[in-house]
Amino acid sequence: MSVTAAKGFTAAGIAAGIKENGNPDLALVVNTGPRLAAAGVFTSNRVKAAPVLWSEQVLKGGLVSAVVLNSGGANACTGPQGFQDTHATAEKVADTLSLNAGEVAVASTGLIGVTLPMDKLLPGVDKAAGELSAHGGEKAAIAIKTTDSVHKTSVVTKDGGWTVGGMAKGAGMLAPGLATMLVVLTTDADLEADVLDRALRNATRLTFDRVDSDGCMSTNDTVLLLASGASEVTPEYAEFAEAVREVCADLGRQLIGDAEGASKDIKVDVVNAASEADAVEVGRSIARNNLLKCALHGEDPNWGRVLSAIGTTSAAFDPNLLNVAINGVWVCKNGSVGEDRELVDMRYREVVITADLAAGAESATIWTNDLTADYVHENSAYSS
Amino acid sequence: MSVTAAKGFTAAGIAAGIKENGNPDLALVVNTGPRLAAAGVFTSNRVKAAPVLWSEQVLKGGLVSAVVLNSGGANACTGPQGFQDTHATAEKVADTLSLNAGEVAVASTGLIGVTLPMDKLLPGVDKAAGELSAHGGEKAAIAIKTTDSVHKTSVVTKDGGWTVGGMAKGAGMLAPGLATMLVVLTTDADLEADVLDRALRNATRLTFDRVDSDGCMSTNDTVLLLASGASEVTPEYAEFAEAVREVCADLGRQLIGDAEGASKDIKVDVVNAASEADAVEVGRSIARNNLLKCALHGEDPNWGRVLSAIGTTSAAFDPNLLNVAINGVWVCKNGSVGEDRELVDMRYREVVITADLAAGAESATIWTNDLTADYVHENSAYSS
Numbered sequence: 001m002s003v004t005a006a007k008g009f010t011a012a013g014i015a016a017g018i019k020e021n022g023n024p025d026l027a028l029v030v031n032t033g034p035r036l037a038a039a040g041v042f043t044s045n046r047v048k049a050a051p052v053l054w055s056e057q058v059l060k061g062g063l064v065s066a067v068v069l070n071s072g073g074a075n076a077c078t079g080p081q082g083f084q085d086t087h088a089t090a091e092k093v094a095d096t097l098s099l100n101a102g103e104v105a106v107a108s109t110g111l112i113g114v115t116l117p118m119d120k121l122l123p124g125v126d127k128a129a130g131e132l133s134a135h136g137g138e139k140a141a142i143a144i145k146t147t148d149s150v151h152k153t154s155v156v157t158k159d160g161g162w163t164v165g166g167m168a169k170g171a172g173m174l175a176p177g178l179a180t181m182l183v184v185l186t187t188d189a190d191l192e193a194d195v196l197d198r199a200l201r202n203a204t205r206l207t208f209d210r211v212d213s214d215g216c217m218s219t220n221d222t223v224l225l226l227a228s229g230a231s232e233v234t235p236e237y238a239e240f241a242e243a244v245r246e247v248c249a250d251l252g253r254q255l256i257g258d259a260e261g262a263s264k265d266i267k268v269d270v271v272n273a274a275s276e277a278d279a280v281e282v283g284r285s286i287a288r289n290n291l292l293k294c295a296l297h298g299e300d301p302n303w304g305r306v307l308s309a310i311g312t313t314s315a316a317f318d319p320n321l322l323n324v325a326i327n328g329v330w331v332c333k334n335g336s337v338g339e340d341r342e343l344v345d346m347r348y349r350e351v352v353i354t355a356d357l358a359a360g361a362e363s364a365t366i367w368t369n370d371l372t373a374d375y376v377h378e379n380s381a382y383s384s
Numbered sequence: 385m386s387v388t389a390a391k392g393f394t395a396a397g398i399a400a401g402i403k404e405n406g407n408p409d410l411a412l413v414v415n416t417g418p419r420l421a422a423a424g425v426f427t428s429n430r431v432k433a434a435p436v437l438w439s440e441q442v443l444k445g446g447l448v449s450a451v452v453l454n455s456g457g458a459n460a461c462t463g464p465q466g467f468q469d470t471h472a473t474a475e476k477v478a479d480t481l482s483l484n485a486g487e488v489a490v491a492s493t494g495l496i497g498v499t500l501p502m503d504k505l506l507p508g509v510d511k512a513a514g515e516l517s518a519h520g521g522e523k524a525a526i527a528i529k530t531t532d533s534v535h536k537t538s539v540v541t542k543d544g545g546w547t548v549g550g551m552a553k554g555a556g557m558l559a560p561g562l563a564t565m566l567v568v569l570t571t572d573a574d575l576e577a578d579v580l581d582r583a584l585r586n587a588t589r590l591t592f593d594r595v596d597s598d599g600c601m602s603t604n605d606t607v608l609l610l611a612s613g614a615s616e617v618t619p620e621y622a623e624f625a626e627a628v629r630e631v632c633a634d635l636g637r638q639l640i641g642d643a644e645g646a647s648k649d650i651k652v653d654v655v656n657a658a659s660e661a662d663a664v665e666v667g668r669s670i671a672r673n674n675l676l677k678c679a680l681h682g683e684d685p686n687w688g689r690v691l692s693a694i695g696t697t698s699a700a701f702d703p704n705l706l707n708v709a710i711n712g713v714w715v716c717k718n719g720s721v722g723e724d725r726e727l728v729d730m731r732y733r734e735v736v737i738t739a740d741l742a743a744g745a746e747s748a749t750i751w752t753n754d755l756t757a758d759y760v761h762e763n764s765a766y767s768s
Contacts, residue, residue, distance in 0.1 A: 045692060045695040045696055046696070046697075046701075047695030047703045047706075047719070048695075048703070074688070076692075077687075077691050077716065077719055077720055078720055078721065079704070079718065079719065079721070081720075082720070111688065112688025112689070112691065112692065113687060113688040113716065113721055114721070115721070214674045214675065216673055216692065217695070217696045218692060219688075219692050219695060290598045290600060290763070291598065291600045294759070294760050294763035294764040295763065298764025302496075303461075303497060304458070304461055304495065304496025304497040304603075305496070307461050307603070308429060308460075308602060308603050309600075310430075310431060311430040311431030311432075311601070312430075312601045317430075319430060319431045319432070320463070331497075332461065334463065335431070335461055335463065336461055336462055336465075336466070337461070337462065337463070337497055337498070337499070371674075371760055372760055373760045375674075375678070375760075376678050376759075378678075379675050379678035379682075380678040380679060380681045380682025380684065
């Protein structure tokens with residue numbers, strides 16, 4: 001399913017030997033047309049990996065015929081050599097598949113500051129090209145995993161016979177302006193690049209941009225949307241945008257659900273904000289509060305830490321009018337003690353925090369995780 | 385010697401029964417004059433505890449005759465009742481010691497969102513007043529501890545016969561705009577309130593404001609500086625400001641050294657920044673990067689996480705000119721791989737990260753800690 005659920009795409013995932021443990025580490029996604037329209041959204045981190053710099057240029061043309069993705073190395077902070085390696089990878093894909101290198105996007109994930117083993121990566125491209133198939137989406141999704149415990153795919157098929165599908169990887173360094181995520185979405189809808197771009201930006205703004213697992217922004221985040229036109233259907237914009245948003249939301253939830261070491265999936269709903277920007281700022285501040293994240297891990301409905309997080313923002317609010325619910329129990333009313341915190345049931349994986357700013361009618365939701373000893377162990381032992 | 389090192393002060397620390405475990409929880413510091421000049425700096429969190437709101441008003445007058453501090457309860461997010469309780473505490477101190485309540489500062493620390501047991505606190509004031517002594521500084525420092533493993537004091541005595549001393553508490557929720565800290569500094573120098581204010585703001589800006597243990601800003605931070613004039617010496621401003629800065633720096637380092645669960649004290653030196661504000665922004669971003677803090681806990685000199693943290697800031701820099709040293713080894717040069725990371729010795733508690741922005745001549749230092757499983761355990765088990 002994955003990136004090959006939509007017609008007009010082939011994919012492959014293979015082990016090129018980039019990862020020392022021999023796990024799959026190279027994926028190829030090819031748009032077989034008839035159309036090549038594409039859009040992309042990239043990390044807003046100012047320290048950008050070589051493949052991000054390359055793919056940003058490719059996407060300016062609105063045409064992507066193939067995407068080559070590797071795990072096992074981020075190719076970030078690797079200087080001119082890193083950019084040459086990305087360029088060589090795109091050229092290799094282009095040569096192998098008789099494409100234009102300027103239409104080959106590249107994405108990488110793994111350890112920062114290490115150059116890729118090109119002697120393994122380039123032969124891997126040959127191997128992957130030989131395994132391209134209309135059923136290769138699953139294998140491609142597996143090949144882009146790093147610390148992910150499961151591979152992540154999602155598909156929406158619409159009446160009228162068109163589909164949006166995709167794959168994602170990411171399990172840490174998940175933060176605003178995307179997460180450490182590589183996402184490739186494909187559709188057989190027949191749409192122009194500017195429409196894809198609009199739909200993709202709208203979707204990422206409301207989904208991946210609001211996933212904030214650990215406040216750490218990656219150098220490599222890449223979300224691509226490729227359209228083949230193979231369904232010969234041109235859906236209405238609103239319907240298409242909603243399908244893209246739906247797939248992104250599903251993949252975003254899968255990322256949060258698989259976050260490193262997490263034991264709780266936390267939904268932060270900020271309501272009655274003066275503006276959407278205020279709601280997002282408050283949601284992020286709550287989502288990034290380490291003390292709160294520890295408390296929730298301990299199943300302690302510590303609303304004082306929610307209030308102290310809200311208090312650090314510039315959002316419009318009166319401290320004496322703030323209300324906070326945890327799992328539906330309004331433990332804080334008017335900035336002070338509300339319902340009995342003993343009423344809060346914290347036994348389940350999902351935790352919902354509702355922060356009522358009592359300052360307007362806008363709202364936003366941020367998704368995050370708890371902070372656990374397992375997160376510390378995973379990230380102190382794994383140089384990523 | 386703490387707050388009674390300077391002449392003209394008495395202090396006491398007793399167990400009032402606010403803490404259920406019977407540990408000391410109430411401190412009193414009294415300025416016996418001849419002068420009552422004082423200055424204060426408070427949390428910039430917009431959700432402020434009742435004692436902060438009260439003490440801010442007291443300090444506007446520039447006169448503080450006594451400070452009453454309690455651990456075992458923050459009296460934050462406690463509504464009108466909380467403010468009444470703070471007011472009643474100041475009145476009780478004033479009545480007991482024949483002072484003006486408008487010159488009694490109040491500071492509290494502990495769990496947010498719980499009202500104080502006034503039936504225990506008010507008799508505790510009587511008990512503390514009965515134990516006031518010119519040797520009580522140590523006991524006062526002990527009584528303000530929460531999760532602190534040790535009490536924290538510092539004293540600087542200058543030629544000319546004047547002294548600046550103080551006490552601090554704080555072991556978590558340490559972040560900008562101060563930390564979860566209560567600090568009382570005393571001096572027997574003979575100075576006006578506006579001079580104290582200038583010296584205190586200058587000192588906190590460069591010390592407590594640059595301690596960022598876990599990115600979480602408290603509702604209760606309070607730093608007070610009281611002058612008794614008992615030495616009958618009026619030092620030069622520069623010399624006095626330096627003594628205050630010295631005591632604040634020492635106490636700040638003690639806070640970092642005792643941070644919850646920490647196994648590393650991390651000094652982040654940002655150099656060659658275009659502005660001091662840039663240097664501070666970059667330093668904070670590095671200090672708050674959970675992934676980096678985990679890596680350092682694991683003694684992994686993961687400079688890629690330093691670069692990804694720098695990349696999230698708005699500071700002036702060219703990614704291709706960034707240099708990073710860890711414990712003196714330049715592991716990143718010109719935004720790419722530098723000296724061998726195997727050369728970095730990570731065995732000791734102190735870690736120094738030097739981030740060279742190559743964008744100017746300004747610099748700043750931020751102090752932080754690593755992120756450990758012990759931090760998670762302490763903060764998931766302790767409702768604070």
